[in-house]
Amino acid sequence: MKIGIYYFTRTGNCKRIAEKIGEKLNLEVYPIKDDVDWTGFKAYFKFQSYAKGKKKMKITYHDTDKLDRFILVSPVWGSRMPPTVKLFLENIPMEKVDMVVSSKMDKMRGIEDANRIVHIKQYSSGEDEKIEEYIKTFV
Numbered sequence: 001m002k003i004g005i006y007y008f009t010r011t012g013n014c015k016r017i018a019e020k021i022g023e024k025l026n027l028e029v030y031p032i033k034d035d036v037d038w039t040g041f042k043a044y045f046k047f048q049s050y051a052k053g054k055k056k057m058k059i060t061y062h063d064t065d066k067l068d069r070f071i072l073v074s075p076v077w078g079s080r081m082p083p084t085v086k087l088f089l090e091n092i093p094m095e096k097v098d099m100v101v102s103s104k105m106d107k108m109r110g111i112e113d114a115n116r117i118v119h120i121k122q123y124s125s126g127e128d129e130k131i132e133e134y135i136k137t138f139v
C-alpha cells in the first residue's frame, strides 16, 4: 500500500506533526502550498473570502498519483478545513484519507467520511501520545 503524507501549515504545527509521523513511518512528507499570503492577523478575515469561493487560489503539491492512502495533516480554520486543503481534497475520496487535525480547541467539521480522524490540540502535552496511538494502527 502506497501512503502519502501531506500537510498544510501557517504557523508550523502541522509541519511538525507531519514530520513526526513521517519519521515514525519512514516516509517523506510533502507540503501543500498555495499562492496566498496568510501571514499576520489579516489571515482570519482573508480566509473567509476563499472559503466562500469569492477568491480563487492556486495550489501546488507533490504528485498524488498511485497513492492508496493519504495522511493529511491540517489546521482547523473556522471549525472546518482551510480552503487550501479543501481544494487539495477535491479529487481525492475521503475514504482514502486519514485526517490529522491541529487546532486551538475545535474539532474539524465536514470530515465525517474520512478513514480516520485524529485531533491534536495545539500546545497540548499529549501530542506525542496521540501520534504514537495513531501510528499503532499501521502495525
Ligand SMILES: Cc1cc2nc3c(=O)[nH]c(=O)nc-3n(C[C@H](O)[C@H](O)[C@H](O)COP(=O)(O)O)c2cc1C
Binding pocket: 008, 009, 010, 011, 012, 013, 014, 015, 043, 044, 045, 047, 074, 075, 076, 077, 078, 079, 080, 102, 103, 104, 105, 106, 107, 122
Ligand atoms: C484563519 C484561522 C482560523 C482558525 N480557526 C480556528 C477554529 O475555528 N477553532 C480552533 O480551535 N482553532 C482555530 N485556529 C487555530 C489553528 O487551528 C491552530 O493554531 C493550528 O494549530 C494551526 O496550525 P499550523 O501551525 O499548522 O498553521 C484558526 C487559525 C487561523 C489562522
